[in-house]
Amino acid sequence: MVILDELCSGTNPSEGEEIFELVVRMLTMLTPQVFITTHFLAFAGRLEQERRIKELRFLQVELGENHEPTYQFVPGVAKTSLAGHAAARLGVTAEQLMALIESNLSAPDATALAGS
Numbered sequence: 001m002v003i004l005d006e007l008c009s010g011t012n013p014s015e016g017e018e019i020f021e022l023v024v025r026m027l028t029m030l031t032p033q034v035f036i037t038t039h040f041l042a043f044a045g046r047l048e049q050e051r052r053i054k055e056l057r058f059l060q061v062e063l064g065e066n067h068e069p070t071y072q073f074v075p076g077v078a079k080t081s082l083a084g085h086a087a088a089r090l091g092v093t094a095e096q097l098m099a100l101i102e103s104n105l106s107a108p109d110a111t112a113l114a115g116s
Helices: 013-030 041-050 083-089 094-106 108-115
Strands: 002-005 034-037 059-063 069-075
Touching: 013 034, 013 041
Parallel strands: 002 034
Antiparallel strands: 059 069
16 A cells, blocks of 8 residues: 655646656556545546546545535545635634734834835
């Protein structure tokens, strides 16, 4: 069994996709059971649709109400990342971040720095 998390996450997207597909093709020659996680959702969608690698199967996290994960998998490629939902569940929202920025910009030290 092979488990790869975010294969090629440190490369630019086009190189990452090329390396990703190369590795998957080579792994199919060895016939292991492989699990790969990725945020290359559009690329994974194209691989699923084109079926260039016949052994390739896709699973996505099943979502319940309010887009919360059920910790189950269903066939297919996710259409969007859950990063925003996960951040909101942890209390990090765009509104909170904007309030922090505004608070820091209105602080006396920030005003002095902005003018210099």
